[in-house]
Amino acid sequence: MSDLIHADSPLISRRHWLKLAGVGAGAAGLGLLSGCSQSEAVADTAEAAPDTSGIAIMSSNENPFGPSPMAMEAMRAEVGNIYRYSGPSLVELGEYIAAREGVAPEQVLITNGSTPLLAAFSQWAFMNDKTILTSAVTYEGVPRVAEAYGANVIYTPLTPDLGYDMEAIAAQVAPGMAVYLCNPNNPTGRTIDPAVLDAFVDTVSQTNPIFIDEAYLDMAEDYPAGVMTKYVEMGRPVVVARTFSKIYGMAGQRIGYALMPADMAMEWRGYGHLSSVNQLGIVAARASLEDTAHFEEMRLKTKAGRDRLIAMAADLGRPIAPSPQGSFIFMDVGMSNAEFARQMMDRGVRVVGNRWTAMPEWTRICVGLDHEIDRCHEAAAEILSSI
Numbered sequence: 178m179s180d181l182i183h184a185d186s187p188l189i190s191r192r193h194w195l196k197l198a199g200v201g202a203g204a205a206g207l208g209l210l211s212g213c214s215q216s217e218a219v220a221d222t223a224e225a226a227p228d229t230s231g232i233a234i235m236s237s238n239e240n241p242f243g244p245s246p247m248a249m250e251a252m253r254a255e256v257g258n259i260y261r262y263s264g265p266s267l268v269e270l271g272e273y274i275a276a277r278e279g280v281a282p283e284q285v286l287i288t289n290g291s292t293p294l295l296a297a298f299s300q301w302a303f304m305n306d307k308t309i310l311t312s313a314v315t316y317e318g319v320p321r322v323a324e325a326y327g328a329n330v331i332y333t334p335l336t337p338d339l340g341y342d343m344e345a346i347a348a349q350v351a352p353g354m355a356v357y358l359c360n361p362n363n364p365t366g367r368t369i370d371p372a373v374l375d376a377f378v379d380t381v382s383q384t385n386p387i388f389i390d391e392a393y394l395d396m397a398e399d400y401p402a403g404v405m406t407k408y409v410e411m412g413r414p415v416v417v418a419r420t421f422s423k424i425y426g427m428a429g430q431r432i433g434y435a436l437m438p439a440d441m442a443m444e445w446r447g448y449g450h451l452s453s454v455n456q457l458g459i460v461a462a463r464a465s466l467e468d469t470a471h472f473e474e475m476r477l478k479t480k481a482g483r484d485r486l487i488a489m490a491a492d493l494g495r496p497i498a499p500s501p502q503g504s505f506i507f508m509d510v511g512m513s514n515a516e517f518a519r520q521m522m523d524r525g526v527r528v529v530g531n532r533w534t535a536m537p538e539w540t541r542i543c544v545g546l547d548h549e550i551d552r553c554h555e556a557a558a559e560i561l562s563s564i
C-alpha cells in the first residue's frame with residue numbers, strides 16, 4: 178500500500194482499521210488499506226505535464242517523479258504475457274536479488290509491496306508468542322497489525338531530538354521479544370546512527386529476531402552505512418525489508434522484498450497469503466534495479482525536494498525533526514494537526530492529520546513536485562500566519 182491509511186481519516190474509524198488490519202495481508206494485498214482514493218492517486222509522472230489544478234498529495238510518501246522509463250518499457254513489453262502465473266519470473270527475480278545482495282535465493286521473499294512482509298512478521302510474532310519491541314511514533318505496519326492479531330507490543334519513547342532511543346530499546350530486550358526498527362523512521366525521517374545500529378543488531382540478533390524496515394534507506398545520505406544485510410548473510414535472525422514503492426516510484430504496482438533466514442521465509446510462505454506476486458511488478462522491479470541512472474536521479478531529486486521542505490519549515494519558523502533522510506519532513510505546526518490538515522486540504526494540499534496521536538501538533542509532509550511544494554508553502558504560510 179502507498180502508505181497506511183490515517184487512523185483519523187473520515188473514511189475509516191480506528192476500530193474499522195484494526196478490523197481490516199486483523200484480516201492481515203489479504204486486505205493489504207487487495208489495496209483495502211491504501212492511503213488515498215483512486216481519483217486522488219493519479220500522480221504526476223515523468224511523462225505527464227504537471228497538473229496544477231489537482232490536489233497536491235503530500236501525505237502518502239509516494240515518489241512524485243515517477244518510475245524508471247526502463248521499468249515502464251519492461252511492463253509494456255510484458256502485458257501480453259499476463260495470462261501466465263508469475264512463478265518462474267518470481268524465481269528468477271529472487272535469484273537476481275539474492276546474487277545482488279550476497280544471500281541465498283531461499284533467503285529472499287518477494288511480496289506485493291513490503292506491507293505483507295510487515296504483516297507476516299506481526300503474524301509470526303503472534304503465533305510464536307513474541308512481544309514486539311519498538312519505538313513510539315514509528316511506522317504502524319508492524320505494531321498495529323501485531324496488536325490486531327493480539328500480540329503484545331512495547332513502545333519506547335523517542336529521544337528529545339525525536340530519534341529512536343536505542344539505549345532504551347536495548348535495555349528492554351528480553352527473551353521472547355522481537356524488535357521492529359524503521360530506518361529512516363517514518364514519520365520523523367531520522368536515521369539511527371550506523372555505528373549504534375550495527376552494534377545493536379550485532380548484539381541483539383545473537384538472541385532475538387530483528388525486523389529492519391529499510392523502505393527509505395536508499396534516500397539517506399549515508400545509505401550504505403545503514404544497510405544491515407550482512408547479518409542476514411551471517412545467518413542471524415534478521416529480516417531486512419525493502420520496497421519498490423519509494424525511490425523506485427512504483428507504489429501502485431505493489432512489489433517489495435525481504436532478505437531473511439531461509440527457514441523463516443519458508444514458514445511465512447506457509448501462511449499462504451504472500452505468494453501472489455504480480456507479473457508486471459516483477460519485470461518492472463528487475464528493470465528498476467538495472468536502471469542505476471534512474472536510481473541516482475531519484476536520490477538527487479528526493480534530496481532536493483527534502484531540502485526545499487526543510488527550507489520551507491525554516492521560512493515558516495516551524496521546528497522539524499532534525500536531519501530528515503527520507504522523502505518527508507515531520508513538522509511542528511503549533512496547532513492541532515488535524516485542523517492544520519483540514520485547512521491545508523481546503524487549499525488543495527493533502528498532508529497527514531492526527532495519525533501519530535502522541536504528537537498532536539506535528540504533521541508529516543512529503544516531497545512533491547516543485548509546484549506542489551510552492552503551493553504547500555503558500556498554504557501553510559497563510560494558515561500559520563493566523564496562529
Ligand SMILES: Cc1ncc(COP(=O)(O)O)c(C=O)c1O
Nearest residue numbers: 178179180290291292392420422
Ligand atoms: C516505513 C514503511 N514501511 C513499509 C511501507 C509499506 O510500503 P509498500 O507496501 O508500498 O512497500 C511504508 C509505506 O508507506 C513505509 O512508510
